[in-house]
Amino acid sequence: MNDYDYKKLDSIFHSRIRLAAASLLYHDGSADFNWLKIQTGASDGNLTTHLRKMEEVQYIKIKKSFSERKPHTVYSLTEDGRKAFEKYVKMLDSFIRSTI
Amino acid sequence: MNDYDYKKLDSIFHSRIRLAAASLLYHDGSADFNWLKIQTGASDGNLTTHLRKMEEVQYIKIKKSFSERKPHTVYSLTEDGRKAFEKYVKMLDSFIRSTI
Numbered sequence A, B: 001m002n003d004y005d006y007k008k009l010d011s012i013f014h015s016r017i018r019l020a021a022a023s024l025l026y027h028d029g030s031a032d033f034n035w036l037k038i039q040t041g042a043s044d045g046n047l048t049t050h051l052r053k054m055e056e057v058q059y060i061k062i063k064k065s066f067s068e069r070k071p072h073t074v075y076s077l078t079e080d081g082r083k084a085f086e087k088y089v090k091m092l093d094s095f096i097r098s099t100i
Helices: A016-028 A033-040 A044-056 A079-097 B016-028 B033-040 B044-056 B079-099
Strands: A030-032 A060-067 A070-077 B030-032 B060-067 B070-077
Touching: A016 A030, A016 A033, A016 A044, A016 A070, A016 A079, A016 B079, A030 A033, A033 A044, A033 A070, A044 A060, A070 A079, A079 B079, B016 B030, B016 B033, B016 B044, B016 B070, B016 B079, B030 B033, B033 B044, B033 B070, B044 B060, B070 B079
Parallel strands: none
Antiparallel strands: A030 A070, A060 A070, B030 B070, B060 B070
């Protein structure tokens, strides 16, 4: 425990909904809003806010297109986002190893 | 990843400073404010707020006494707090196992 420094834990990912969404994007590469919503169980508003926050720090990127004349938005992690996510998970892992 | 449900992750502990403080109390049994402050590196105001939040849900308890005529406050986890912390860490662990 003594080596746990909370400031080293990326606050962007240390939010339950952002963690859920980032983890899904990490594993599946990309996803649209509805799929993220179903998988995370978050509300529209919450999910929008959290995705925007990750977009602001350029951890995720957005690709807009049209599908059957309807706008379709697909989210994915950027290279920086993937690296930061891996670092965050490693930090959490070392915290847990020193705790249990 | 598919079995990760963010709502199962205790939001009380899913805060970087509360996680640091709870982890210290879990390992050391009890601690006073100054020690927690030094160990976590949090500011007075932040630490006070986060400790109060854990106290409100009865995850931590406070024992006030006098030491050389000065008030001395010692914090520790309640039994509920210890159990909730163990559950939280296990949830995080299973999340990480399914991620890396």
